[in-house]
Amino acid sequence: MIRLAPVSRRTARALGAVGSLVALGGVVLATALSPTFSWAASALSDLGVRPPTAPVFNGSLAVGGAVAVGYALPLGRQSRLVAACYAVAVASLSLVGVFPAGTALHVPVAVSFFVASTATMTADGVARRDSRSGRLALLLAAGHVVSWGLWLRGVRLGPGLAVPEFAGAVAFAAWVVALSSPAPLRSAFDADASAQV
Secondary structure: OOOOOOOOHHHHHHHHHHHHHHHHHHHHHHHHHOOOOOOOOOOHHHHHOOOOOHHHHHHHHHHHHHHHHHHHHHHHHHOHHHHHHHHHHHHHHHHHHHOOOOOOOHHHHHHHHHHHHHHHHHHHHHHOOOOHHHHHHHHHHHHHHHHHHHHHOOOOOOOOOHHHHHHHHHHHHHHHHHHOOOOOOHHHOOOOHHHHO
């Protein structure tokens, strides 16, 4: 049996940010490379169907989500519920890259990512609602829900899903990097952050 070396606390805290940057960076790069992508008419998952964007889009989600799973360790020191929701979210993100649009499991794993990421921010925000970063986490979760609500009501650029999908992904990445309890940039929002991590 292979035994993995334990991940240092500092490394685990960096994994969420690194995974988020890999995933979002790949999405942005894929949109730039695509000759057909439209923010108004496309879904982000359209980027994962054919070259030249499929390897970039699918690979960045698969790798970014896999790397980001390690961030569940420091999250778990604060809240097991938040860590569990987060782990489901980033595992689902990784699986979106493994099961691209058109495959049987694509829609379930994509929906799982958006629901679990919103649940993560909500659970964290409720648990830390006395802090500025906790309240901002709740605002991000609410903003994500509102963006989908507006899309469903027809307040949108066009029929594509890309805008609410990207808004949700950016909100989740912002929570990971700046608002969650072990976030590398949380001290910018909470004066007592360094004492709590």
